Amino acid sequence: MMKLETWSDHRIDALVQLWNQEIGCEFPMRKELFQQNSFKDENICKQASAIAVDDKERVIGFVIAKRYRENLDVGISKEIGWIQVLLVKQDQRNQGVGSTLLANAESQLQNDGVKQILLGRDPWHYFPGIPVELEETKAWFEHKGYKNTGTEHDMIRKYSINDKIDPPNIEGIECSVLELEDKKLFLDFLHRCFPGRWEYEAIHYFQNGGTGREFVILKKGQKIIGFCRMNDAKSNLIAQNVYWAPLFKEELGGIGPLGVDEKERGQGYGLAVVEAGIYYLRKRGVSRIVIDWTGLVAFYNKLGYNVWKTYSAYNKDI
Numbered sequence: 001m002m003k004l005e006t007w008s009d010h011r012i013d014a015l016v017q018l019w020n021q022e023i024g025c026e027f028p029m030r031k032e033l034f035q036q037n038s039f040k041d042e043n044i045c046k047q048a049s050a051i052a053v054d055d056k057e058r059v060i061g062f063v064i065a066k067r068y069r070e071n072l073d074v075g076i077s078k079e080i081g082w083i084q085v086l087l088v089k090q091d092q093r094n095q096g097v098g099s100t101l102l103a104n105a106e107s108q109l110q111n112d113g114v115k116q117i118l119l120g121r122d123p124w125h126y127f128p129g130i131p132v133e134l135e136e137t138k139a140w141f142e143h144k145g146y147k148n149t150g151t152e153h154d155m156i157r158k159y160s161i162n163d164k165i166d167p168p169n170i171e172g173i174e175c176s177v178l179e180l181e182d183k184k185l186f187l188d189f190l191h192r193c194f195p196g197r198w199e200y201e202a203i204h205y206f207q208n209g210g211t212g213r214e215f216v217i218l219k220k221g222q223k224i225i226g227f228c229r230m231n232d233a234k235s236n237l238i239a240q241n242v243y244w245a246p247l248f249k250e251e252l253g254g255i256g257p258l259g260v261d262e263k264e265r266g267q268g269y270g271l272a273v274v275e276a277g278i279y280y281l282r283k284r285g286v287s288r289i290v291i292d293w294t295g296l297v298a299f300y301n302k303l304g305y306n307v308w309k310t311y312s313a314y315n316k317d318i
Contacts, residue, residue, distance in 0.1 A: 002060065002097055004104065007049035009039045014059040015051070022087055026131065026309075028246040033238045037124040038064050038084065045069075045081070048108035052088070052097050061088035063101040066122045067112050072203060075195040081114035082122035102144060110318050119146060119314040123200060126243065128152040128293040129311035138312055146314040154241070155291045155300045156308035159282060167279045168272035174219040175276045178212035182224070186217065189224040193261050201229075201257075209236050216276045218260070218269055226269045228258035228277035232286050241292040253286030256294065274303065 005011075012031060019029040038044070048065035064084040068076045083105060088098045109117060119141065120127035129152055130138050142148070159165075168175050178186055183206060190199040205214065214235055218226035231239035231254040241254025255277045260269045281289060290308065291300055297307060 001055045002052050002095075002100070004050040004052055004100065007044065007046050007051065007062075007064070009035065011051055011059055012039070015062055018059050018062070018089060019085075019087060022090060023131075026133075027126070027244055030238075030246065033243060036238055037126060041066065041122075041124040043067060043069050043123050045105075045109060045112060048081075048105040048112070050101055050104055052092075052101060054092070059089075060092040061097045061101055062086075063105045065105040065109055067109060067114055068123070072200060074191075074197075074200045074203070076123070076197070076200065079113060079115040081109035081112070081117045082125070083117060083119050084122045084124075085126060098140065099144075106318060115318065117146075117316050117318060120311070121313070123197070125240070127311055129313035132310040132312055138314075141314055144316070146316045149313045149315055150295070152293050152295060152311045152313060153297060153307045154309040154311075155294060155297070155305040157289055157303070157305045159287045159289070163282075165275060165279045165282050168218075168276050170269070170272060172220060173225075173269070173272075175272070176217060176219070177280060178215040178217050178227075180212050182217070183212065185222075185224055186212075186215065186227070189227070189261070194257075194259050198257050198259065205237060211236075214239075216273060216280055218273050218276075220264070224261075225264045226258070226260040226273045228255060228273040230255055230277040230281050232281060232284055234284075241290040243292075244290075248288055250288055251286055253281040253284075253289045254292065255281070255289055256291050271299075271302075278303070 016029050016031050016034050043066040045065045045067050050063055051059055052061035054060050063086040066082045066084055068078050086098060086101055120129050187202060190202055214229055214231055216228050217224050231242050233251050239254055241256060242252050245252040255274060258273050291305060
């Protein structure tokens with residue numbers, strides 16, 4: 001007999017253990033990351049999320065579902081829902097556990113006004129889709145009516161001591177790590193040029209005690225025209241591109257997101273701001289760097305990055 005329990009962190013140790021048992025070889029979960037992304041996020045839809053336990057009270061599966069419920073006006077639609085993760089213990093599959101979890105999540109999200117569900121891609125997400133090697137999982141979701149909408153990649157590069165990266169030197173452009181006194185200028189820039197997820201993440205970054213060290217900015221005069229985020233082990237939040245840091249003995253760093261004001265594009269500033277991010281991370285002693293959730297493979301190949309992980313994006317209209 002299986003029963004569903006409401007989403008709560010009293011079983012967090014068992015949930016993390018199940019995750020690591022099933023997919024931890026490729027995506028090692030840490031308790032603090034799970035707490036950050038799957039309990040502290042106020043967008044979690046408690047009714048749609050659930051823990052499946054067997055008759056011996058053992059966790060055999062879980063689903064985490066979300067809908068945007070914050071008051072931050074950053075252009076994220078309240079009609080979009082997300083399945084952050086749906087995971088069932090290997091020896092309990094094909095017994096209706098996953099179907100029960102998904103049906104409950106879908107119907108509760110629908111009751112909450114959701115019109116379309118995305119797999120992953122949520123605020124505080126783990127994945128931008130289903131890891132491409134999980135063929136059975138993709139087939140299962142397709143059978144449930146989800147459509148494949150494209151491919152995303154994580155890319156990686158290991159630097160050696162001899163790999164020199166210089167800071168960009170462009171006439172008329174100042175490149176620096178963001179100072180806290182420029183926080184408002186920076187958030188205004190994001191609101192103007194990149195409303196949505198990137199603005200949302202930056203607001204939360206500062207709310208959680210961020211000082212600016214995770215952002216490099218390009219300035220033309222007094223105006224910010226470009227930015228790049230750079231994460232390492234000292235960052236105040238565990239950011240997407242360093243989620244899977246436990247896979248490596250040495251420290252992992254991450255680059256991105258990054259963007260340039262559209263009025264200033266086509267002048268090489270995008271490449272420059274990435275190189276700036278890499279330069280500062282390398283200065284901080286980071287030798288292995290990940291760029292997460294990108295389709296710009298050829299762009300990052302130019303900088304010596306190669307595809308590391310690949311995901312298939314899925315959605316379903318309800």
